[in-house]
Amino acid sequence: MAQIGHVLVVDDDPVIRQLMQRSLEAQGCTITVTGTAREAVAAALAQPPDLILLDVMLPDLDGIELCRRVRAEVQLAEVPVIMITSLNDPDARMRSLEVGADDFITKPIDFIELRARVGSILRLNRYRLLLQERTQRQRAEEEMARRNRELSLLNGFIVTSAARLQTSLQMEGAVHHACTVLAQALGLAAAEAWLLPDDGAELLFTSSLSLAPPSAQPVASAILSYERAQQLVAAYGAMPSALDSALAEPMRWPNSQHEPMPHAVPIMLNGRASGAIVLLAESERRFDAQDRAFAQSLVSALGQAIETALLNRRLQRHAEQMEEMVAVRTNELQAERDRTQAILEALGEAVFVTDEDCIINYANPATTILTGYSGEELIGRSWCLLQHDESARLLYQTIHRHVRAGKMWRGELLDSRRDGSTYDAALTVAPIFDPQRPDTPAGVVSVHRDITPLKAAERTKDLFISNVSHELRTPLSIIALHSGNLDTLYDRLGEERRRHLIREVRAQAQLLDDLISDILDLSRIDSGGLLSEDRRIDLGEILSQAVAQLRPLASSKGLRMEVQAEQNLILSGDPAQLGQCVRNLISNAIKFTAGEGVIRCECRRLDVGPPSPGWPGYSAADTGFWAGLRIVDTGIGIDAKHIGNLFERFYRVQSQTHVPGTGLGLAITRELITRHGGWTGVASTPGSGSTFAFYLPLIDER
Incomplete structure (x- = not known):
């Protein structure tokens, strides 16, 4: 007979257990019998049955409580339980339903009903298990399909997203x-x-x-x-x-x-x-x-x-940045090279670049101006052998050896041009180091700056200091001598002699004051501290006053002064400063004119038009209303080569250094006339005399 299920019978009555076992085994069931709750739980957990027949009354534990424990076990929670109760015990039935019992059989037991109940419940349980198994299989298949679909979606997403992100x-x-x-x-x-x-x-x-x-x-x-x-x-x-x-x-x-x-x-x-x-x-x-x-x-x-x-x-961005950085750096290096090239080309100082053997491989355009050699003539030649003088060549070689030792050389020297002429140069020579060998000079760069004008200015300054010292020492010596005579011989000297000495002291003091005033005026002009008074003045009156002040000096030398001053030459300016300019020109004329000479002082209105004869520096291109003042003498005159330098500071014609003076008067005159909106002019013939003039704008009173 086919087995229809495994039944666990729990009853403390051995006769009933035996009868139920025989009846159900005859129906085809496998029977396990126990008499106590403890044995029942152990047997059910050891081999879970398909059905439990449970007596309500057990010796060690109430059947209802045993049913509760069975339902609490995970393995036994779904096992059908049939409670065996007395017919007149409704309370037990209610409690059995509450703890999870599925059916009831009353005592005394009807074995036909027992077999029918057991067969029906086992059949239903078998159907339930089959349905549960099918449902689980279906769920597993659905879960597998879902997982496959999710994996397919996930793989497709990964491929699509990765491709999209990789490309864009x-x-x-x-x-x-x-x-x-x-x-x-x-x-x-x-x-x-x-x-x-x-x-x-x-x-x-x-x-x-x-x-x-x-x-x-x-x-x-x-x-x-x-x-x-x-x-x-x-x-x-x-x-x-x-x-x-x-x-x-x-x-x-x-x-x-x-x-x-x-x-x-x-x-x-x-x-x-x-x-x-x-x-x-x-x-x-x-x-x-x-x-x-x-x-x-x-x-x-x-x-x-x-x-x-x-x-x-x-x-990719880093690679692009590196490429961009390389390009930028290349452009920067190119721009820096071009910039350096442009600087060197535009530099006023001469620049030579040589290799370690002193061979010139670069020379900027200023070198041609300074030395007279063209760039083609310099490239490839030895920097040390450009000099005509053997001692200069030896000096250049010494400088080159010094720089090749990694040291810089600075100094001044007298250099020579291609035509053999010389010039003063400030020389800076520095080594050029090889980036791969930072301790080894790979070449030399030298910068030549022409300081000939500076040296000339220094010589002029030295001459000026010498002249000023001489001009200061002469009146001071005279003052010291006369004051000493007055101090020691005062009682022995007559009244007239004492007065003469005092007048000499005052005259020499005035000379010192004039000299110091000239120096201070130049200092104020340079610093912008010279104050000017701006008011209406008549140039003719200025000339007349100056002539009146200096006529005694001219008379003492036997000179004749002629004055021709046009009236109503109204200017706007400082009368003291313009008076100083006029006095400077007249004083120079008196100094450089021998006895019985003539000094002609003239001022008048000048019209726009062709140059007026005898008025040097006045141009027809000038417009407006102008007044001119000129001082004409019959003195020793000036060579034409000195004319362009006469109004420079400290400048004195070498042949006239025996005449007292500092070389500041004409410089001050030009500065003051320029500040008043005018300009100066000069014309001279050696041995025949000179004409000094300046021109100032008139006030338009029309």
Whole structure:
């Protein structure tokens, strides 16, 4: 007979146990009998039965309590239990139902009913097990299909997103694609995402996708504000699981009592939560472990793809930056070379560049001006052998050996040009070091600066100091001599002699005062501290006053002074300064004119037109109304080669150095006339005399 099931019989009466065992075995059941609750539990756990026949009254434990314990065991929770009770015990039946009993058999037992009840329950239990097994198999197949579909979606997403990110780094498109795949795979109402850049400066982008049917209530936006996103990244970057609760609050069904169930999956980039994809389910749905695992796997793949793409982009950007840096550096070097070349070409000083053997390989244009050699003549020649003088060549060779030792040389020397003429030069020579051998000079650069004018100025200055010292010493010696005579011989000298000595002392003191005044005037002019009074003056009156002051001096030398001063030559200027200019010109004429000579002083209005004869420096190109003043003498005259330098400071004609003077009067005159808007002029013939003139603008009173 086919076995229809395994039955566990629990009864303390051995006769009843034996009768039930024989009856059910005859029906085809496998029977296990026990007499106590403890034996029943041990037998059921050792071999779970298909049915338990349980007597309510047991010696060691109440059958109802045993049924409760059986239902508490996981292995026995689904096993049908038939309670064996007395017919008149309704309370026991109620309690048995409460603890999970499935049916009842009354005592005394009707074995026909027993076999029918047992057969029916075993058959139903067999059907239940078959249905449960089929359901489990179907669920397993569905789960496998789901997993296969998820794996297929995941693999497709990885390939598509990786390709998209690798080619164009479309992170927004990749994240939106992830939202689409998750929404379709999990049947979501909506999926939304946000992502922050590495620096957190602003929301990189947000993306949303809604699959809710048109009739459904719209899903409230779960996209976070920039501030909220920053707070979440700062607060939960190290605890991604906390994003679920943090993101749940702002997501609700608007105008509805239903609430979608959100689940946030963090997007991890470089170990930190840089964003999240928020999943919104329909109504009461909850996300199970498989849903969460799939979402986490897909988002993890998305994060890895983004990281890989970002790394590739950084590498590409780094390569581009390196290329750009190389290009920029090349351009900078080219620009620096061009700039250096332009500086050297435009430099006023002569620059030579030689190799370590003193052979010239570069010379700027200023070298041609300074030395007279062309660039083609200099390149390839020895820098040390350019000199005509043997001693100069030896000096250059000594300098070159000094610089080749890695030291700089500075100094001044007398150099020579191609034509044999000489010039004073300030020379700076420095080594050029090889970058590969920083301790070994690879060449020499030398800078020649022409200091001939400076040396000439120094000589002029020395001459001026010498002249000033002489001019100061002469009156001081006379003052000391006369004052000493007055001190020691005062009682022996007559009244007239004492007066004469006192007048000489005063005259020499006046000379000192004039000399010091000239020096101070130049100092004030240079420093801008010379104050000028601007008022209406008559040039004719200025000339007349100056002539009156200096006529005694001219008479003492036997000179005749002629004056022709036109009236109403109204100027705007400082009368003291213009008077000083006139006196300077007349004083010079008196100094350089021998006895019985003539000094003619003239001032008049000059019209615009052809040059007036005898008025040097007056040009027809000048416009306006001008007054001219000239001093004409019959003195020793000046050679033409000195004319251009007469108004320079400290300048004195070498043949006239025997005449007392500092060379400042004409320089002061030109400065003052220029400050008044005019200019000076001079004409002279050696042995016949000179004409000095200046021109000033008149006030237009028409």
